[in-house]
Amino acid sequence: MGSNLADRVAIVTGAMRGIGKAIALKLAKEGAKVVVTDVDQEECKEVVKEIEEMGRTGLALELDVTNEEDWHNAVKEVKEKFGKIDILINNAGICDLEEAGDISKMEKILSVNLKGTIIGCNAVLPLMIEQKYGKIVNISSIAAIVSWPKIPTYSATKGGVIGLTKCYAGYLGQYNINVNTIAPGPIETKMLDDVLKKLGMTRDMVCKAVSKGRIGRPEDIANAVAFLASDDADYITGQVLVVDGGYTVK
């Protein structure tokens, strides 16, 4: 088992399943104490069980990323329990199709993907600034870079995540805080399954668009996150790391 993140304390949002769960498990494997957060605490506890089975430490917390009070309580509890917050992974996100003329889903998507990420950064930053240490990784998407049909608000929020990452990175370096973004390509999760079904697309069609010829696994993203959250990436900040098997270059 790795120990690249020994003694680090990490918060991961949207971590009860999919990419967030894989990130939580990978950070724990690398030695971090991992706070597994999502809208359902019971589901988070299942992930913590897996972390404990590895002989590592985890904590399950209910945290709706759009709720400032949830963030306040989470930061307070983690500080009391572990004394610090070294790493924040803003992974929680939602995606839904929007037909032309229908803006009924817009507020919700903006709220989780964009406001949730900004509120999350602001919740941990005072402590990270005080510590003079922090690694933040925000999960964007290749939808911010290339076109996927019928997801205008989702794509805009993911572009926004790149913008806010660069903003924070530009002035937080002086406090030894790194802020980076990962833009995943198609990754095998419930989100992708739902979107493909709604678009009537097959996995075969997606694989043909990916240079590596396969859909990504949540672990492909988790490995990149673990790197950016580690001191091996200490001189990297404000960057967008595209992890898409070559989708955007094909």
Ligand SMILES: NC(=O)c1ccc[n+]([C@@H]2O[C@H](COP(=O)([O-])OP(=O)(O)OC[C@H]3O[C@@H](n4cnc5c(N)ncnc54)[C@H](O)[C@@H]3O)[C@@H](O)[C@H]2O)c1
């Ligand atoms: N799967 C892909 O192909 C893909 C591609 C690019 C980017 N992404 C991004 O990766 C991230 C993870 O997505 P996934 O594919 O694992 O999807 P998923 O739907 O499997 O998981 C998303 C998680 O976020 C949680 N969540 C939703 N709203 C929340 C809220 N208000 N507060 C806290 N948690 C909330 C959900 O409960 C869920 O556990 C998202 O930001 C998504 O946009 C996914």
